[in-house]
Amino acid sequence: MKKLVVIDACVRQGESRTRRIAEPVISALAERYEVVRYNLPEMEGIVPLDPGLFEERGRGDVPAWALRAARDIASADRILIAAPFWDMSFPAALKCFFEQTSLFDVTFTDDGTTCVGLCKAPKVLYITTRGMDIPTGDPREQATPYLRALGSLWNLGELTVISACNMDYSTPAGIEAKLSACIAEGLALARDW
Ligand SMILES: Cc1cc2nc3c(=O)[nH]c(=O)nc-3n(C[C@H](O)[C@H](O)[C@H](O)COP(=O)(O)O)c2cc1C
Numbered sequence: 571m572k573k574l575v576v577i578d579a580c581v582r583q584g585e586s587r588t589r590r591i592a593e594p595v596i597s598a599l600a601e602r603y604e605v606v607r608y609n610l611p612e613m614e615g616i617v618p619l620d621p622g623l624f625e626e627r628g629r630g631d632v633p634a635w636a637l638r639a640a641r642d643i644a645s646a647d648r649i650l651i652a653a654p655f656w657d658m659s660f661p662a663a664l665k666c667f668f669e670q671t672s673l674f675d676v677t678f679t680d681d682g683t684t685c686v687g688l689c690k691a692p693k694v695l696y697i698t699t700r701g702m703d704i705p706t707g708d709p710r711e712q713a714t715p716y717l718r719a720l721g722s723l724w725n726l727g728e729l730t731v732i733s734a735c736n737m738d739y740s741t742p743a744g745i746e747a748k749l750s751a752c753i754a755e756g757l758a759l760a761r762d763w
Contacts, residue, residue, distance in 0.1 A: 571602075571603065571604045572602070572603050572604070572647035572648070573603060573604050573606060573642070573645060573646050573647050573648075574596075574599050574600075574603035574604065574605050574606070574646065574647065574648045574649070574650060575606050575607075575608070575642050575643055575646040575648070575649050575650070575691075576592075576596055576605055576606070576607040576608065576649075576650045576651075576652070577608050577610070577649065577650070577651045577652070577653075577664070577667065578592065578607065578608065578609045578610060578611075578652045578653075579610045579611075579651070579652065579653035579654075579660060579661050579663050579664035579667070580592070580611065580652055580653065580654060581610075581611050581654070581661050581663065582654070583611055583612075586654065587654070587699045587734070587737060587745070587749060588652050588653065588654045588697060588698055588699045589652060590749055590753075591652075591697050591699070591732065591734070591749060591752040591753055591756060592650065592652035592697045592756075594753050594756065594757060595650070595695075595697065595732075595753070595756035595757060595759075595760050596650065598756075598757055598760040598761075599648070599650070599760050599763070603647070603648060606642050606646075608639055608642075608667070610661075610663045610664065610667055611663070613635065615633055615635055615636070615670070616663050616666045616667055616670070617666055617670075618662075618665075618666050618669060619669055619670070632673060633670065636670040636671050636673070637673065637676070639667070639670075639671045640671040640672070640673045640676040640677050641676060643671060643677055643689060643691075643724070644676055644677050644688050644689045644690070644724075645690070646689070646690075646691045647690070647691055647692075648691055648693050648694070648695070648763065649691045649693075649694045649695070649726065650694075650695045650696075650697070651664070651694065651695070651696045651697070651717065652697045652698075653696070653697075653698055653713070654698060654699055654700075655698050655699065655700035655701065655704070655711070655713060655733075658704075658710055658711065658712050658713075659712040659713045659716065660698070660713045660716075668720060672720070672723070672724070675688070676688065677689055677723075677724045678723050678724055678725070685723055686725070687722070687723055687724040687725020687726070688724070688725060689724040689725045689726050690725070691726050691727060692727035692728065693727050693728050693730065693763060694717070694721060694726050694727065694728070694729045694730070695729075695730050695732065695756075695759070695763065696713070696714065696717055696729060696730070696731045696732070697731075697732045697733070697752070697756065698713065698731070698732075698733045698734075699733065699734045699735075699737050699748075699749075699752075700733060700734070700735045700736070700737060701736075701737055701738035701739070702735070702736065702738065702739070703735050703736040703739070704735055705733070705735055706731045706733050714729070714731055717729060730759065730763075732752050732755050732756050732759070733752070734748040734749060734751075734752050735748075736748075
């Protein structure tokens with residue numbers, strides 16, 4: 571069975587609108603993929619590299635969870651990232667996760683002239699909800715450009731974005747309608763993704 575790595579950075583967990591979209595999509599994909607899930611809000615060690623961690627990494631001493639996650643990412647056939655829109659990007663926990671799992675000779679290496687990605691997933695799905703009316707690709711939206719850049723470092727393929735906007739300024743019915751539309755979009759994608 572092919573492997574789907576899910577990276578869930580929905581800090582509000584059960585209250586998260588982003589997770590409400592992601593869960594049914596993950597369930598549908600679980601029929602065709604082995605799902606390996608990283609729920610960042612429930613994990614310990616999702617911290618930035620501090621001097622101590624940096625020095626340990628230099629000695630080849632990487633936290634076991636980070637090495638395992640990096641290997642899962644490198645060997646994944648598909649990657650799904652669920653993260654709310656925070657401070658015009660995504661929660662810092664997700665950046666910390668990437669910082670800890672972006673490992674030389676695991677997710678990328680070099681060829682003597684530049685970095686070369688070692689991942690193989692040809693498709694990545696990013697699910698998000700945004701409080702303001704900011705569509706994907708707007709210059710104020712800095713999550714998608716970062717994910718594309720990291721995908722280029724790691725050799726990840728096509729990025730698909732499912733997003734709902736203006737969530738903090740919509741009526742309860744409007745919010746529900748947007749969530750339903752995103753779930754339908756995700757389930758349609760999941761059929762042959
Ligand atoms: C800490 C924090 C920072 C946020 N920053 C932004 C922001 O910069 N721009 C924006 O449009 N919405 C922002 N929002 C609103 C969220 O994007 C919006 O409420 C979203 O639907 C939350 O997703 P969730 O329900 O999955 O947590 C922020 C919310 C929080 C809690």
